[in-house]
Amino acid sequence: MTVVLGIDSSTQSTKVLAVDADSGRILADARAAHPDGSEVDPQHWWTACNQAMAEVTDQLDEPVAAISVAGQQHGMVTVDAAGEPVRPALLWNDTRSAGQAAELVDAIGADAWAQRTGLVPVASFTVTKLAWLAANEPENADRVDSVLLPHDWLTWKLAGGGKAEAFTDRGDASGTGYFSGREGRWLPDLLGEAFGGRNPRLPTVLGPTGTAGRGPGGAVLGAGTGDNMAAGLGLAAGPGDVVISLGTSGTVFAVTEEATQDPSGIVAGFCDATGRFLPLVCTLNAARVLTAAASMLDTDLAGLDALALRAQPGAGGLTLLPYLDGERTPNLPDATGTLTGLTRHNMTPENLARAAVEGMLCGLAEGLVALRELGVAVRRVLLVGGASRSAAVQAVAPALFGVPVEVPEPGEYVALGAARQAAWALTGGEHPPVWPVESVRFEVEEESGSAVWEAHAQARRTVHGSIQSTGEVAAG
Numbered sequence: 001m002t003v004v005l006g007i008d009s010s011t012q013s014t015k016v017l018a019v020d021a022d023s024g025r026i027l028a029d030a031r032a033a034h035p036d037g038s039e040v041d042p043q044h045w046w047t048a049c050n051q052a053m054a055e056v057t058d059q060l061d062e063p064v065a066a067i068s069v070a071g072q073q074h075g076m077v078t079v080d081a082a083g084e085p086v087r088p089a090l091l092w093n094d095t096r097s098a099g100q101a102a103e104l105v106d107a108i109g110a111d112a113w114a115q116r117t118g119l120v121p122v123a124s125f126t127v128t129k130l131a132w133l134a135a136n137e138p139e140n141a142d143r144v145d146s147v148l149l150p151h152d153w154l155t156w157k158l159a160g161g162g163k164a165e166a167f168t169d170r171g172d173a174s175g176t177g178y179f180s181g182r183e184g185r186w187l188p189d190l191l192g193e194a195f196g197g198r199n200p201r202l203p204t205v206l207g208p209t210g211t212a213g214r215g216p217g218g219a220v221l222g223a224g225t226g227d228n229m230a231a232g233l234g235l236a237a238g239p240g241d242v243v244i245s246l247g248t249s250g251t252v253f254a255v256t257e258e259a260t261q262d263p264s265g266i267v268a269g270f271c272d273a274t275g276r277f278l279p280l281v282c283t284l285n286a287a288r289v290l291t292a293a294a295s296m297l298d299t300d301l302a303g304l305d306a307l308a309l310r311a312q313p314g315a316g317g318l319t320l321l322p323y324l325d326g327e328r329t330p331n332l333p334d335a336t337g338t339l340t341g342l343t344r345h346n347m348t349p350e351n352l353a354r355a356a357v358e359g360m361l362c363g364l365a366e367g368l369v370a371l372r373e374l375g376v377a378v379r380r381v382l383l384v385g386g387a388s389r390s391a392a393v394q395a396v397a398p399a400l401f402g403v404p405v406e407v408p409e410p411g412e413y414v415a416l417g418a419a420r421q422a423a424w425a426l427t428g429g430e431h432p433p434v435w436p437v438e439s440v441r442f443e444v445e446e447e448s449g450s451a452v453w454e455a456h457a458q459a460r461r462t463v464h465g466s467i468q469s470t471g472e473v474a475a476g
């Protein structure tokens with residue numbers, strides 16, 4: 001048996017799966033938590049990665065032949081000439097660089113950004129974080145020898161760190177804001193302009209089956225990729241499939257043959273992990289809206305589900321705009337959440353729970369509309385991420401998305417995608433190994449979706465006006 005490891009180093013935790021490369025059967029799994037916060041010392045990820053890997057390998061009889069790491073996208077990991085982090089990493093959900101994002105858009109215009117990089121800068125993207133570092137911590141900026149993403153840094157650490165060469169893939173590179181997905185190359189001029197004329201070293205970009213050296217025990221290291229790209233690979237998403245992930249972030253994405261460009265900035269034109277493209281919409285507020293709502297209602301996640309399922313669609317007229325951590329799509333980095341429509345009669349725990357589920361899902365439903373507008377076919381939604389396990393989410397999602405929803409089992413598709421990439425790195429060839437994916441299907445049974453969605457859109461217009469992609473809020 002050939003054993004491969006897939007590692008998912010995402011915002012809240014590291015998850016590791018050991019998989020039989022021939023059948024796709026899961027042999028062992030483990031997870032280790034990360035600290036909270038949008039600024040994190042990468043050493044915490046390394047500690048969690050080693051802890052979860054050790055737990056998995058202790059359960060195996062065979063050696064590990066290959067390893068791939070999938071990581072949360074966009075995080076700015078700055079490394080000095082001695083190979084040490086210059087400062088804690090700034091994560092994708094850190095909004096402090098919103099001002100720099102707006103300045104970068106003003107400098108060359110949203111159309112030029114979309115054409116050159118597939119993206120229009122918002123605070124999540126690495127390029128804006130480097131601009132923030134240059135403006136606010138110039139001494140740290142001067143010490144930066146290379147800039148890596150979380151998955152690049154972990155792969156490099158697995159290869160021994162120090163003098164080992166650093167690698168990335170086109171999927172994760174496409175989320176930096178200084179990479180051209182269509183041309184498959186870095187854009188050092190954009191990086192230099194954002195980073196005050198500095199041009200740090202960047203990792204070598206590998207193709208889907210490229211290898212990044214050898215890791216622990218001589219295991220082959222795959223290129224790794226961003227967590228959303230890995231989920232696409234783990235699910236073998238094809239035409240008509242839209243993946244919606246309800247993790248720390250909410251993401252809506254599809255795999256396409258052609259690169260997309262959306263100058264409105266709503267859909268980011270990323271690359272995928274198979275040589276194709278991954279148009280994606282991301283919200284900052286997903287699974288943690290439900291944990292926050294459960295805590296407010298003094299219950300747990302199962303209790304929140306039970307409450308939400310007792311309420312009627314539309315939550316008796318309550319609408320939650322769940323911008324609890326600010327928001328990226330729509331681009332409202334400084335927003336807070338809003339609950340509208342309260343009356344003495346509808347202010348019940350059941351309606352509050354239902355409004356939290358509907359509010360979170362409406363943010364994703366907007367992403368589905370944006371993908372459709374770019375010509376992406378939507379025949380079914382594949383729902384993954386921690387909150388896809390919620391019974392209330394599974395019940396409410398089909399009506400709001402307007403298409404059948406399939407929840408694949410088991411749940412860790414980012415780690416599974418990383419494992420599949422590792423197996424592909426061993427075999428080479430045009431296509432990754434075929435592994436079966438079982439799922440449970442939920443049909444559209446209620447007509448209530450469009451009314452809930454319209455109430456959400458109306459609340460958004462009332463509270464935030466009509467929102468432009470650059471973060472401007474125009475009354476309207």
Ligand SMILES: Nc1ncnc2c1ncn2[C@@H]1O[C@H](COP(=O)(O)OP(=O)(O)O)[C@@H](O)[C@H]1O
Binds near residue numbers: 012246287386
């Ligand atoms: N049954 C559930 N209902 C709602 N949320 C859940 C459930 N199970 C897990 N979650 C939430 O999912 C989140 C973790 O999802 P995950 O996809 O692992 O996140 P990430 O990969 O972004 O770190 C946590 O916020 C957790 O509370």
Ligand SMILES: O=C(CO)[C@@H](O)[C@H](O)COP(=O)(O)O
Binds near residue numbers: 072
């Ligand atoms: O910024 C994005 C996508 O553009 C996020 O999806 C991050 O990749 C973090 O993902 P999770 O930790 O929520 O899985």
